Amino acid sequence: MRKLTIIGGGFAGLTAAITAAEAGTKVTLHESHRTLGGRARTADGPYRTNEGPHALYAGGPHWTWLKQRGLLGPLAPLPAAESLRFRFHRDGALRRVPPLGLLRQALRGAGQAPVDLDFRTWAGRLAGARTAATAAAYSGVALFHHDPGALSARFVQERLHRAASLPPEAHYLRGGWGELIDRMAARAWESGVRIETSSRVDTLPTGEGPVIVATALPAAARLLGDPSLTWESGRTVLVDLALRTRTGDPFVVSDLDAPGWVERFTAQDPSLAPAGQQLLQAQLPIGPDEGKADGVAHAERLLDLGFPGWRERTVWRRESVSQGRTGAVDRPGTTWRDRPAVDRGDGVYLVGDQVAAPGVLSEVSFTSAVEAVSLALRADRPGRRVRPGTGARAGRPDGLDLKRA
Structure with a gap:
């Protein structure tokens, strides 16, 4: 394959770009924002927050791929003492087990x-x-x-x-996921990928080889003119807080009465906040009839239980709603195979965390990106025809089982 165009410079887009460039393809990546990363951006400034916890599961396929390329970077291990400060909220009280x-x-x-x-x-x-x-x-x-x-x-x-696996599969990258994105961007540049930021694409390019669309699903639906590109996701209120440090604060407060979670990220990575301060994030899912205020109220109830005097200790605070940014969720009777297919036909491929690829959270983005490049490479072989709609949903003719990829 001589040329490949990628629209979207988040984790999925960069994975596809590096994979294709390593196969000898000339790749151009367009990102509409000034910076790369998509939802994997880490905020600049003294409080390095992400849009959610952004854990990397060691059992996932991207772990080995990143490690082999030296992209994994330093991890932020949790000190043993902090692991004992895990608290569970049940029936109005915090419990240690x-x-x-x-x-x-x-x-x-x-x-x-x-x-x-x-x-x-x-x-x-x-x-x-x-x-x-x-x-x-x-x-x-x-x-x-x-x-x-x-x-x-x-x-x-x-x-x-x-x-809930033991030992824990979830790991955190020191400095946040923005550090990983920077390493991936550098690897893409070194591999010859042409990266164009502040480059919004409103119509699919033609005559320039296959196109991989690595945007959020609603943006992909608009770009492809296909309103059927939908899948259910969740809505989550995020409350970020910087508190003056207090000895004895819990590492995590997990609500067992309703989905909700408060985590002190500086317990494992003090570099995320200035000295003497600790960075917390609360993640509170909300239903279709609820708003930000409902999630914030839930967060404050958990903070009242687990972080004494948190209001007086607060030096910085931010609240937001993560809309449709939590990856695909599957209703009874459906699996990942029923989500929008990776292969859209006519040399167009769709990747991201809500498409027909297996995995958990960012693993779906990774697996779909590798699959899209694989399909594009095979379709470009002389005399080889791949019918539209094949790929993650229909199975792979080369024998690669995506459930093990």
């Missing part, structure tokens, strides 16, 4: 859960309604959805199992 039923449910493999039944019903039959509700609430850390119990049992159980 989770319910035994939650631990048992988290150990169940995702393969035991049905696709066509909701998690609340399936887990309730196995462990009782109370344990099912507790497990659903805890799974919100990897779902950012206001009602995980209503989603496919297989979908929720996979994320619950991985979020």
